[in-house]
Amino acid sequence: MTPFTTLSSIAVPLLRDNVDTDAIIPSREMKSTGRTGLAEGLFAPWRYTDVAARVPDPAFPLSRPEAQDAQLLLGGANFGCGSSREHAVWALAEYGIRCIIAESFAPIFRANCIRNGILPIGLERALVDSLAWQRVEVDLTAQTVTAGNRTTAFAIEEEPRQMLLEALDAISLTLKSFPEIDAWTAADRARRPWIYAGQSA
Amino acid sequence: MTDLPKTLFEKIWDTHHVAQTAGGAHLIAIDRIFLHERTGASALKSLAASGRAVRDPARVFAVMDHIVDTRIGRGDDTLMPGGSAFITETRAASQAAGITLFDVNDRDQGITHVISPELGIVLPGATLVAPDSHTCTQGALGALAWGIGSSEAEHAMATGVLRLDRPKTMRITVTGRLAPGVTPKDLALHLLAEHGAGGGAGHVVEFAGEAVAGLDIEGRMTLCNMATEFSAMTAIIAPDDKTYAYLAGRRYAPARFDAPYWSSLSTDEGATFDREILIDAATVAPMVSWGTSPEHSIAVTGSVPEGPERAHLYIGLQAGQAIAGIPIDAAFIGSCTNARLSDLRRAADLLRGRRIAPSIRKALVVPGSSAVKRAAEAEGLDRIFTDAGFEWRASGCSLCFFAGGESFPPGSRTISSTNRNFEGRQGPGIRTHIASPETVAASAIAGAIADPRELAR
Secondary structure, three states, X not given: OOOOOEEEEEEEEEOOOOXXXXXXXXXXXOOOOOXXXXXXXXXXXHHEEEOOOOEEOOOOHHHOHHHOOOOEEEEOOOEOEOOOOOHHHHHHHHHOOOEEEEOOEXXXXXXXXXXXXXXXXXXXXXXXXXXXXXXXXXXXXXXXXXXXXXXXXXXXXXXXXXXHHHOOOHHHHHHOOXXXXXXXXXXXXXXXXXXXOOOOO | OOOOOOOHHHHHHHHOEEEEOOOOOXXXXXXXXXXXXXXXXXXXXXXXXXXXXXXXXXXEEEEOOOOOOOOOOOOOOOOOOOHHHXXXXXXXXXXXXXXXXXXXXXXXXXXXXXXXXXXXXXXXXXXXXXXXXXXXXXXXXXXXXXXXXXXXXXXXHHHOEEEEOOOEEEEEEEEOOOOOOOOHHHHHHHHHXXXXXXXXXXXXXXXXXXHHHOOOHHHHHHHHHHHHHHOXXXXXXXXXXXXXXXXXXXXXXXXXXXXXXXXXXXXXXXXXXXXXXXXXXXXXXXXXXXXXXXXXXXXXXXXOOOOOHHHHHHHOOOOOOEOOOOEOOEEEEOOOOOOOHHHHHHHHHHHOXXXXXXXXXXXXXXXXXXXXXXXXXXXXXXXXXXXXXXXXXXXXXXXXXXXXXXXXXXXXXXXXXXXXXXXXXXXXXXXXXXXXXXXXXXXXXXXXXXXXXXXXX
């Protein structure tokens, strides 16, 4: 994972509501148990006129010349709804997307973004719309989005912010809390033995 | 000092609260983890590659459900190209990790959210996670159960906890009783139509009220199943006598449910929620989706409303058209939403002595678990389905989604007891209408979207 501090990118609009993870990466594009090789299948049903032959649809926003090297995607409400497949986020990350600004996000998708170094930013719809095809500067330290001479603040919880800024591995971080987890578990074993009992007699 | 009144969610959250992190997140203990072959191998392999072990393998379970072949007599081969690698790698990784695996032809095999309650793995007041969005189904047993990504599954396995921001709470109170012929699936689609697919975002939803208490456990599972389509973190229903009777004698359930913890599992009088929604059950009709999001749902007696242009284009229906009478080509009864024994019984009741329309090109029934399949066969339901013209299959997620193998005939319009009608969900170009098993059965007989109450009369 790469730390996320600032980003400067053209904002590619995909301003539909309820963009689901089946659309971001269809199940048939998840061809192995690995986490790579997914970028080609990103938005496959929308991005290609012929999916099997990988013939790009020039009208799809990510296929337009201005979108080359773009790292920032714009979305509508409830972006990333549907299946919990983290492959959707792995595909986006492999493609090069580092930030998504949308009206709102589905919760599992949002958590998956944070675990994979993609910054999810929620902004009012009119603001999101106004960023389409603009060059946008995102600053996670200052928590601002700037396009032209207009700067907007965005909110994010402190822990995800730190995770993204420092590219922290959540598991390593939690392992530091093992004494607390062990103490809690010992007390819980006495309180709720049935949770640990396994198969009952 | 008097304790402040708490919601059911708050009681489970507080019981599982290990610590608060410097960044303000919460370490929440996870009691049960469930994996499946679509993403399980990935999480287990990644965990092993990082040199980490599963902290407590006795509390981690895996099952083959997502891409297993559902044709009778199946093995590891799948209709999905390359699918058998998911099965063999999940099997190897599960064995290496020492977790419990319900394999392809195990008698306990089935869809995760069907077998976890069947086996008593999910318990009232427990926390359970799975890398599958429909894990919310299991909230019907009074557990805090929710879907996560693969990284979070790894995290939960390695540490026994997850790092969470505290969700908001919502209570959805359903007053009165559902009318005859109206099912929990219809109630879920009604909620989505009224409040939108993003309506529950950021919230844990507690379903309450007379209509919810009146549901059997399987019906409660159908209702909670659709909470992820509402964008909620999960849904939960307070456990009651029905819950404990359902779990009694299940293999992984405790022999007795008499600990004080269980009797405390309800929302206290006076506890407050961040949001409340009221639904009068009498206003709910049999529902069917018309578009490409579960929120695009209407009463089966209604007309297609004005919706997003893309949805009309994909589904091939215009605003103002009556939804009943739209011809369909295929029918599917299955999925973690609606493939339990009671679902199959209600569909079979309508199909008994009848045939599906000759215009139906494919009709499938896929039981939610191998146990459901056996129980249905013992009652002769399989014969009712096959006599009516349905194919009877082995258990799995099947055509709830298209994995690259089996699909419906090209261009089909399908009526399906599943949970998602997204573009391409059941195959490229396939147009999906989601509904209750009864509505699927009635529509298959009519060859067109039909109100099941007409048949039942």
